[in-house]
Amino acid sequence: MLKSLTFRAIVPVAIAITGFVVVCCILLYSALKADMINDAVSYETKLADTIIRSTHYAMLKGDRETLRNIIENISSQDELEHVRIFNKKGLIMFSGKHGEVLTYVDKKASGCIGCHAGPVAKSTLKQMERARRFQDPRGKEIIAITSPLYNDPACYTASCHFHGADQKILGILDIGISAEHLDSTLTLLQSRMIIFSIMILLLSIGGVAALLRRQVFVPLRQIRTFTSKVNSGSLSHDLSGISGELTDLACDVRSIACQLKVAEEELRKIKGSRKTDHEPVAEAGSAP
Amino acid sequence: MTKHPAPHDQQKEEPLAELPGSAEHRENIRRLKAKSSRGLYAMAAFIAVSIGAIRDFDFLPTISPQVRTALGTPPSANMISTALLLYAFSAIILILSRMMGGSHSYSGMAHVGYLSGFYIFYSLGGTLADNIWAVFAAGITILGLESYHIWTFCNEEIRKEMEALEESSRKQRLQQ
Known part of the structure; x- marks a missing residue:
């Protein structure tokens, strides 16, 4: 924590x-x-x-x-x-x-x-x-x-x-x-100030937490989910709905994922073409 | 008949020769750990001064009328309070800016000195009882932020040093 x-x-x-x-x-x-x-x-x-x-x-x-x-x-x-x-x-x-x-x-x-x-x-x-x-x-x-x-x-x-x-x-x-009247006025003022301070504390914590969640933590979680799916081999997952400074990071992650997808497809194609090239030779070699 | 140790045993008994950088990393970690607890010392010193202030510094010798006359009229409570407000505001801004910049500088003990000065001024002005909690709250805020700043900074640096140490020991293992 x-x-x-x-x-x-x-x-x-x-x-x-x-x-x-x-x-x-x-x-x-x-x-x-x-x-x-x-x-x-x-x-x-x-x-x-x-x-x-x-x-x-x-x-x-x-x-x-x-x-x-x-x-x-x-x-x-x-x-x-x-x-x-x-x-x-x-x-x-x-x-x-x-x-x-x-x-x-x-x-x-x-x-x-x-x-x-x-x-x-x-x-x-x-x-x-x-x-x-x-x-x-x-x-x-x-x-x-x-x-x-x-x-x-x-x-x-x-x-x-x-x-x-x-x-x-x-x-x-x-x-x-x-001095009773004066003391009661001061006590009232004191309690109002304590309530005011607690409200300021709650507002500052709540405000910062809400803004951080909306602007940082939710997009970060999306990027994290996306990267973990890319890491596990799933490139079809979409990454959208991110704004602010994190957009650049999201774009980079998306472009790396796309490049990886293209590279994997090319690799698969190359492997496929090699396989088809080798099969007739093997068949010719095995003939009596 | 003496039993010669196996080559594997020999390797186990002899400590690995430490790389030149490792000792430096260990020293840095020790130094950072010592530095991270500086905030607590400053806080303890401030609380000790505050306890003295609550007792209106009754353990100190009383100031003679001659010295009091030589010192002159003390500043009014309003003036001291305005100075305290400005000081607290600027100190908080400076600490937050140091946090943002990732600076390692720490001035906790200096703040204890400034805050003690406020206690002394209020005491000389005869308004310490009414304003003691304002100085105390300002001190706790400023020193709390300072302590938090130095603690997070040192922890971050210790983590970096640990990583560097692990990296160097990994390299050492690979070499052997």
């Missing part, structure tokens, strides 16, 4: 096409996954910016009831897993989940460690550095983003506030959305 023409023709084509398609699919999947995660983070960043702008006036006025109300309304959306605001010490002041209000966030948890890894916490991070992906205690995948609430002149000059001008960050807004 390993030495057959079919195997030797199909294997390199199948490896080359399927291998390259698989590489392309994996790279495409990886690029799409990165783009979709970037989009999710970008959506969260915009949402965080909207929340900060919406709550800015209530914060300036120290209107905690309005603030709580805004956070509760936003966190009631299906996709949002958590919305919370905590102060510089990590104490949660407002949250969609009432149970976690006035509890401390873990600074060593993923998402917090990015800023709190060193002795001095970082005050500025790029958009993607603010994002984190983790599993919540229920085992649900969450994509979360933290957005700092920066101090500005309106904050530290307001009569009702106690923040100093030197305090750069007043608190952190933390938003988390479920």
Whole structure:
């Protein structure tokens, strides 16, 4: 099987096409996954910016009831897993989940460690550095983003506030959305790509095999049958229905067979004439 | 009384004098057999590197921040992926053209080096986990084709050498 023409023709084509398609699919999947995660983070960043702008006036006025109300309304959306605001010490002041209000966030948890890894916490991070992906205690995948609430002149000059001008960050807004939808989309994409790769493999093998059979193997079998019949002495067998480059080979085989047939007939004639020439001599020799 | 061996026995015991070409054919066959398994060595080396890549080369010493700064910003994942795609495409085309031309050249180990380079670039860029299987699939495809090419080429040459060896031994028998 390993030495057959079919195997030797199909294997390199199948490896080359399927291998390259698989590489392309994996790279495409990886690029799409990165783009979709970037989009999710970008959506969260915009949402965080909207929340900060919406709550800015209530914060300036120290209107905690309005603030709580805004956070509760936003966190009631299906996709949002958590919305919370905590102060510089990590104490949660407002949250969609009432149970976690006035509890401390873990600074060593993923998402917090990015800023709190060193002795001095970082005050500025790029958009993607603010994002984190983790599993919540229920085992649900969450994509979360933290957005700092920066101090500005309106904050530290307001009569009702106690923040100093030197305090750069007043608190952190933390938003988390479920990654389930993203994961299901990626799984669907992955399965479609696997099916696509298998289809490419089957098509390439099937296509090459069908073409080889039609254009090479069937004519070759005809030539082989013809030559084996010529070899066994039957020259009456016809060789037709061959096209393509194999026509030349078929013509040569046919012409050799015809020449052989003519030569055999001539030889038979010569033998026949010799026989008739020798018979009267033998008859004359045997006479008394 | 010593028994003298019959002339026929003498002929049996003495090995036939080998023709000058036969030794060369045998040497060629041995060389081709060794060459045909080169593909497997390259594949084994690549799999070893890939295992290291799956572990994110945790057995290697970590790069200090100074060295990282000296190296500069790593290329983006998109750039590395584009380079990988171009490399895989051109390597496959080159191997297929070598197959068509019946060339004996083999560059499996060089490909192991190039593929390791891709692993290193992805690792430095921090995107190795997302792209490791792309490099692995590219490597298996390229090295698989290289191995198949060198294996079929060597088998074909071994068959020719065997035929030549048989022909020379037949001539030798006829001469004697």
